[in-house]
Amino acid sequence: MYVLIAGGGKVGANLTRSLTRAGTEVTLIEQKAYRFDKLEAEFEHQVVRGDATELFVLERAGIKRPPDLVVAATGDDEDNIVICQLAREKYGVDKVIARINDPRNQTYFDLLGISPTVSATGSIMALIEHEVPEHGLIHLLELRKENLEIVELTIDKGSACEGKRVSNVRLPEGARLISVVRAGKAEIADGETQLEAGDQVLAILESGKEDELRKILLKP
Amino acid sequence: MKAIVVGCGRVGSSVALQLHDSGWDVTCIDENEDALTRLGESWTGGFLVGHGMDLQLLREAGIEEADAVVVTTDGDNSNIVIGQVAQERFEVPAVIVRVLDPGRAQFYSERGLRIVCPTSAAIETLVGAVRARETA
Numbered sequence: 001m002y003v004l005i006a007g008g009g010k011v012g013a014n015l016t017r018s019l020t021r022a023g024t025e026v027t028l029i030e031q032k033a034y035r036f037d038k039l040e041a042e043f044e045h046q047v048v049r050g051d052a053t054e055l056f057v058l059e060r061a062g063i064k065r066p067p068d069l070v071v072a073a074t075g076d077d078e079d080n081i082v083i084c085q086l087a088r089e090k091y092g093v094d095k096v097i098a099r100i101n102d103p104r105n106q107t108y109f110d111l112l113g114i115s116p117t118v119s120a121t122g123s124i125m126a127l128i129e130h131e132v133p134e135h136g137l138i139h140l141l142e143l144r145k146e147n148l149e150i151v152e153l154t155i156d157k158g159s160a161c162e163g164k165r166v167s168n169v170r171l172p173e174g175a176r177l178i179s180v181v182r183a184g185k186a187e188i189a190d191g192e193t194q195l196e197a198g199d200q201v202l203a204i205l206e207s208g209k210e211d212e213l214r215k216i217l218l219k220p
Numbered sequence: 221m222k223a224i225v226v227g228c229g230r231v232g233s234s235v236a237l238q239l240h241d242s243g244w245d246v247t248c249i250d251e252n253e254d255a256l257t258r259l260g261e262s263w264t265g266g267f268l269v270g271h272g273m274d275l276q277l278l279r280e281a282g283i284e285e286a287d288a289v290v291v292t293t294d295g296d297n298s299n300i301v302i303g304q305v306a307q308e309r310f311e312v313p314a315v316i317v318r319v320l321d322p323g324r325a326q327f328y329s330e331r332g333l334r335i336v337c338p339t340s341a342a343i344e345t346l347v348g349a350v351r352a353r354e355t356a
Contacts, residue, residue, distance in 0.1 A: 053297055055323035078273070078297035082324065090327055107275060108301055111309055 001025065004067040004093075006052035006083045007074030008039045011099060015071060016043060027061045053082045055090075063091045072098045077105040084114045110144055136218050137210055140202070150178070150204050156219035157197035167191030172212035175205035222286045224249065226272035226302055227293030231318065233258035235290050240265050247281040251293075272302045278310070288314040296321050303333050 001024050005012045008030030016028045020043070028043060029052040030036045036049045050057030052074065063070070063086075070087040072080035080098045087093040100106055100119035109117045130138055141150040155162060161169045166177055166189055177189035181200040187193065189201070195217075205213055221244050225236045228250035236259060240246045247266030248259065256267050270277040272293055283289065289306040291299045296319050303317035316334045319325040325337035 053324065054321060055327075076297070078295065078301045081301050082297045085331075086324075086327065089331070105273060108273065108305060112301070112304060 001069070002062070002065060002067045003027075003069045003071065004058075004061055004063060004087075005029070005071045005073055006080075007072070007099070008035050008047065009073070009075055012071070012073040013039060013042075015073065016046065020046070027067075029057060029061050053079050053086070055086070058083075058086065058091070063087065063093070066091045066093045069093070069095045069097065072096065074099070075101055077101050077108070081108060081112060081114055085112070115145075137214060142207075147207050148204055149207055150202060151210065151213070152200060152202055153214075153217055155195055155197055155199045155201060155217055158219045159197070160216050160220070161195045162197050164195055165191065166193045166195065169195065169216060171216060172205070172209050175203055175209050175213050178202040178204055221245065221288070222282055223247075223288040223290065224278070224281050224283055224286050226250075226289065226291045227299070227318075228255040228258060228267075229292065229294060230258075232290065232292040235292065236265065237263075249277060249281055272298060275305075278306075283310045283312065286310070286312050288312065288316070291315070291317045296324055300324065300328055300333070303328075307333065 003019055003024055003026050005015055005026060005028045008028050012028055016026050019026045026046055028039060028047045029050060030039055030047060031049065031051050036047060039047045048057065048061040052058060070083065070093045072083040074080055077100060084096040084098050087096050096114065098109060098114050098117045100109060100117050100122065103119050103122045106117065106119065106122065109115065126139065136153055138152040139149060140152055143149065179186055179202045180189050180193055180195065182196065201217065203213060223239050223244050223246050225232045225246060225248045228236065228248040232248065233255065236246045236248050247268065249268045249270060249272055251271055253269050259267065266281065268277055268281055272291065283306060289312045291303045293299055299317045299319060303315050306312045307315040316336060319328065319335050319337055320339050322337055322340045325335045325340060329335040
């Protein structure tokens with residue numbers, strides 16, 4: 001496997017080290033002189049100096065081969081977008097992975113069809129949400145393109161659905177229950193499944209329907 | 221007619237002033253508040269301080285009703301991304317983007333973005349001026 005990494009900051013440098021140790025061929029592009037010197041001392045000819053959004057720099061780094069994977073890991077989101085677009089569309093690279101520095105820029109990556117993306121801030125936020133659920137609902141997975149999400153919640157005592165079968169619960173349009181975990185045992189939810197307070201439920205729903213779902217599964 | 225100019229430097233401010241003079245409703249966006257001085261004391265168009273990647277700010281500037289967006293910040297890649305968003309998400313009828321690097325300029329213009337590349341223009345003019353000697 002041949003991997004091209006743009007951006008030799010902490011992310012890019014550590015990736016290069018890990019992949020190289022695992023026996024993968026890696027080329028790293030870094031623009032800043034002070035970083036390049038350090039990286040070159042460690043990775044030698046594997047590092048190319050230059051702006052990874054310039055075609056000739058990408059070409060010198062071997063993008064025409066093309067690599068199996070390009071990782072755009074610079075500290076600049078616009079640069080990462082352009083690197084991914086060039087790699088995929090100009091050089092026919094199959095797989096790109098982009099780092100997002102400012103989570104507010106996620107919209108831009110989504111809109112321009114750049115995925116998968118990795119955002120440290122976004123991931124930590126998701127963990128915070130998981131540890132400190134907001135209003136009883138934990139976001140497990142977001143299928144952004146499909147506009148769907150999978151959430152987990154625990155059925156409250158006194159909620160509208162307590163003691164009812166799933167088929168008798170008026171779930172919001174665009175929401176389905178996936179599974180129910182009770183006393184450590186999981187079962188796939190179907191119309192016959194009876195809901196009890198304390199049940200841990202996984203649900204899939206269209207984004208934006210969280211409030212409607214809460215009304216039915218949680219305490220008013 | 222409504223135009224938004226993102227990046228109010230030497231080029232952006234002149235574009236804004238000329239459009240404004242010919243009757244356009246112009247709003248400029250720049251990260252630097254001082255850029256307003258380039259528009260002169262009598263500027264009556266809009267001016268917003270912030271980053272051109274800020275969707276909220278673009279909406280505030282009126283991108284949803286804009287007839288034209290001119291993107292002339294000092295970053296090629298910012299310009300490319302803002303231009304694509306203006307064209308693809310907000311469907312602004314005329315989006316014109318300045319890109320200094322001829323390589324990226326060519327790639328993105330083939331991809332359907334309207335690009336002005338001053339570097340290519342300068343190269344062409346310079347070579348043309350020298351080569352004019354061949355027939356002199």
